[in-house]
Amino acid sequence: MGQRDEDRDGRRQRSGTCAVELRGVRRQYGDGAGAVHALRGIDLDLPHGGFTAVTGPAGSGKSTLLRCAAGLDRPTGGTVRVGGTDITRMRTDRLTALRRERLGFVFQAFNLLPSLTVEENVALSMRLAGRYADRRRTAEVLARVGLGRHAGRRPGRLSGGRQQRVAVARALVTGPDVVFADEPTGALDAAAAAEILGLLRYAADGLGTTVVMVTHDPVAASWADRVLFLADGALVDGMERPSPERVAARTAALTGHSCGAAAA
Numbered sequence: 089m090g091q092r093d094e095d096r097d098g099r100r101q102r103s104g105t106c107a108v109e110l111r112g113v114r115r116q117y118g119d120g121a122g123a124v125h126a127l128r129g130i131d132l133d134l135p136h137g138g139f140t141a142v143t144g145p146a147g148s149g150k151s152t153l154l155r156c157a158a159g160l161d162r163p164t165g166g167t168v169r170v171g172g173t174d175i176t177r178m179r180t181d182r183l184t185a186l187r188r189e190r191l192g193f194v195f196q197a198f199n200l201l202p203s204l205t206v207e208e209n210v211a212l213s214m215r216l217a218g219r220y221a222d223r224r225r226t227a228e229v230l231a232r233v234g235l236g237r238h239a240g241r242r243p244g245r246l247s248g249g250r251q252q253r254v255a256v257a258r259a260l261v262t263g264p265d266v267v268f269a270d271e272p273t274g275a276l277d278a279a280a281a282a283e284i285l286g287l288l289r290y291a292a293d294g295l296g297t298t299v300v301m302v303t304h305d306p307v308a309a310s311w312a313d314r315v316l317f318l319a320d321g322a323l324v325d326g327m328e329r330p331s332p333e334r335v336a337a338r339t340a341a342l343t344g345h346s347c348g349a350a351a352a
Contacts, residue, residue, distance in 0.1 A: 105172035107266050107298035108134040108157050112166035115152050115321075126152040127163065128321040134266075139292040139299040141309040143335065144318035145343045150302045151270055153318065157300065158191060158268045159183050171265055188217040192259030192297075194269040194288075198251045200243040200258075206230065207239040210258045217262050229257045233287055249280025256287045260295070267291055269301040273308050285311040306335035317342060 115127040126149045134140055134157075142150050155161035157168060159175045167176045170190065175183055187193075192213075200209050210230060211221040230236050233253040243251050252272060259267050269288060273281035289311055291297040301312065309315045310332045317325040319342045327334060 105169070106133045107136045107138075107171060108132075108300070109169040110157060110166065111169075113153075113156055113163045113168060114165040115149075115156055115161065116164045126321050127156065129166070130156075130321075130323060132157075132316070132323065134298055134300060136265075136298055137292055137296040138314065139289060139312045140301070141312035141315045141330070142300065142302045142318060143304060143306075143309050143315060143339055144324075145339065146304070148318040148342075149321040150304075150318055152321075154268055154270055154300060154302045158193070158266075159187055185218075188213070189262065190265045192262065192264035192267040194252070194255050194259050194267065194272045194284075196271040196274040198243070198248075198255050200251060200254055202242060202244050205240050205242060206235060206246070206254050209243065209254055210261050213258050213262050219262070226257075226261060229261045232260075232290075233257045234283075247280070249276050249283060252276060252280070252284050253287065256284060256291075260291060260297070263295075264297060266298040266300060269299065271303055272301065273303070273305060278307075281305075281308065306332040306339065309335045 110130050110132040113127055113130040117124040117126060130153060142153060144150055152161065156163045159168070159170070163176065167174055169175065170186065175186065204212065207226055207230065211226045214221045227236065227239065230239055233256055235250060235253055235257065238246060238250065243254060246254070267288070273284055276284065285308055288299050288301065292299045303309050310330045312330065315327045315330045315335055316323055317338055324342065325338060327338065
């Protein structure tokens with residue numbers, strides 16, 4: 089992994105390689121005439137501390153791209169590097185350890201354990217990474233996401249927006265290099281979605297964490313520094329300083345070109 093230091097504000101300063109690099113990444117499901125080509129030779133550099141959104145028509149391969157970049161799925165061909173480390177053919181146990189130590193995840197379904205309190209759900213990330221479950225660190229992160237008063241509650245007693253804030257806290261508590269978010273606002277109303285996107289924006293700007301978000305929502309995508317557009321498993325366009333209107337127009341232009349390459 090690349091060198092990691094902190095400045096006086098606690099933001100990570102990393103040197104050297106990109107946070108995530110994909111070279112010629114392909115993902116195929118099945119063989120023969122029925123094969124599904126979910127990704128078709130993706131080349132991509134994700135810089136340290138950037139906030140990148142990935143969007144495109146349904147079936148374009150968005151979630152497959154995220155899963156391959158995060159080491160949750162192995163590509164059929166090509167290479168994936170995280171902080172300069174090639175994870176493509178890494179042993180399963182080493183890959184699991186790397187994900188727990190260096191990566192954070194936020195999913196649409198929250199994936200919280202209902203039998204644990206909010207505090208315990210967040211601290212679980214540290215335990216799984218083989219670290220001491222620091223209650224002070226957990227309290228700091230919960231305060232950052234506005235849930236300090238809810239640490240002792242069970243997730244089922246919280247609204248959907250607050251449950252997703254717990255998931256963001258869980259992703260951030262270990263100080264990951266990269267946070268991967270797959271449709272993090274898909275189950276939320278507009279106000280709760282804005283809170284989650286603000287936290288992801290803070291992770292990039294305030295903590296220097298690389299954020300990679302898959303979304304179908306042009307408003308959500310507009311919170312990112314850069315939007316990447318997929319169609320038929322290939323990167324077809326990119327946009328800097330996006331607006332919801334520009335993202336929606338570009339996505340609409342791509343709709344109909346996707347051949348159902350992958351469930352996104």
